[in-house]
Amino acid sequence: MDGTLLEKMRTELRGPVIGPDDEEYGRARTVYNAMIDKKPAAVVECRDTADVMAAVDFLRENGLEPAVRGGGHSGPGLGLRDGAVTLDLSPLHGVRVDPATQTAQADGGATLGDLDHATHAFGLATPAGIMSTTGVGGLTLGGGHGYLTRKYGLSVDNLVSADVVLADGSFVAANPSEHADLxxxxxxxxxxxxxxxxxxxxxxxxxxxxxxxxVWPLELFQDVMRWYRDFLPQAPADLYGFFASLTVPPG
Structure with a gap:
C-alpha cells in the first residue's frame, strides 16, 4: 500500500489508520503471542460498525486483503497478515446486559473481562474461557469453553444472534430465523x-x-489423567477442570 492509498483510507474512515511509518505501528501490530512478528500494510482501529463496513468496502475496491483482530489472543496470530490490512475491533468493547431476558450483547472487540464484569453485576454469566484478556470474538467463533461449560455448554452453544458485516460491505443479523445458514x-x-x-x-x-x-510431578501425569477420566463423568456438572503441563518456575 502506497502513501496515497493510505491517506485516502484515512479520509474515508473515522478510526485511526496506522501505517508502517507511524509511531504507533509497533503497538498496533502487537498481539498476545510474542512469537508472532507479522507486518500488516496497515492497522485500522474501527470505531463503530459503520467503520467496519467502510473499511471492508475500501479493501475490496482496492484489491487489499483483510485480517480481523478482536482481543488479539489468537495463538497463530490470525488477526495479522503480512501485507494485509488488520481491522482492529478492540475499540468496540461495550457490553449491554438485559436482566429481564437474561441476555447480553457484547461488541466484537470485547474481552472476557469486559463480558464478565458487566454480567456479574446482575448475578449472571455465560461460558466464556478462562482468561480475562481473551477476546469474546475469537473464543466464540472457535467454539469456546470455560469454567461453566460442563453445566451450560460451549460459548457458541449460548450464542443466540450475531451482527455481521459481509464481504460486500453489507450488514446482516444472523440468528435461527434470519440468515440461518450463516x-x-x-x-x-x-x-x-x-x-x-x-x-x-x-x-x-x-x-x-x-x-x-x-500440582503434580510430571511422572504422575498419566496416572492423574486416568483417575480424572473415571472421576469426571460421575462428578456434578458444576465441577470443571483442565490440565496443563508447565515448567515451574516460571509457570
Missing amino acids: FWALRGGGGNFGVVTSFDFELHPVDTVGVAIT
Whole structure:
C-alpha cells in the first residue's frame, strides 16, 4: 500500500489508520503471542460498525486483503497478515446486559473481562474461557469453553444472534430465523464468513465461582489423567477442570 492509498483510507474512515511509518505501528501490530512478528500494510482501529463496513468496502475496491483482530489472543496470530490490512475491533468493547431476558450483547472487540464484569453485576454469566484478556470474538467463533461449560455448554452453544458485516460491505443479523445458514456457519465453522461486530449471548444465574489448583510431578501425569477420566463423568456438572503441563518456575 502506497502513501496515497493510505491517506485516502484515512479520509474515508473515522478510526485511526496506522501505517508502517507511524509511531504507533509497533503497538498496533502487537498481539498476545510474542512469537508472532507479522507486518500488516496497515492497522485500522474501527470505531463503530459503520467503520467496519467502510473499511471492508475500501479493501475490496482496492484489491487489499483483510485480517480481523478482536482481543488479539489468537495463538497463530490470525488477526495479522503480512501485507494485509488488520481491522482492529478492540475499540468496540461495550457490553449491554438485559436482566429481564437474561441476555447480553457484547461488541466484537470485547474481552472476557469486559463480558464478565458487566454480567456479574446482575448475578449472571455465560461460558466464556478462562482468561480475562481473551477476546469474546475469537473464543466464540472457535467454539469456546470455560469454567461453566460442563453445566451450560460451549460459548457458541449460548450464542443466540450475531451482527455481521459481509464481504460486500453489507450488514446482516444472523440468528435461527434470519440468515440461518450463516448463523450455523458462525457456530463452529471458524472464520472467513464476515466480520462479527457484536454477539448476543444467553446468560445463566451464576454467583460464586471457586478455583483450586493442584500440582503434580510430571511422572504422575498419566496416572492423574486416568483417575480424572473415571472421576469426571460421575462428578456434578458444576465441577470443571483442565490440565496443563508447565515448567515451574516460571509457570
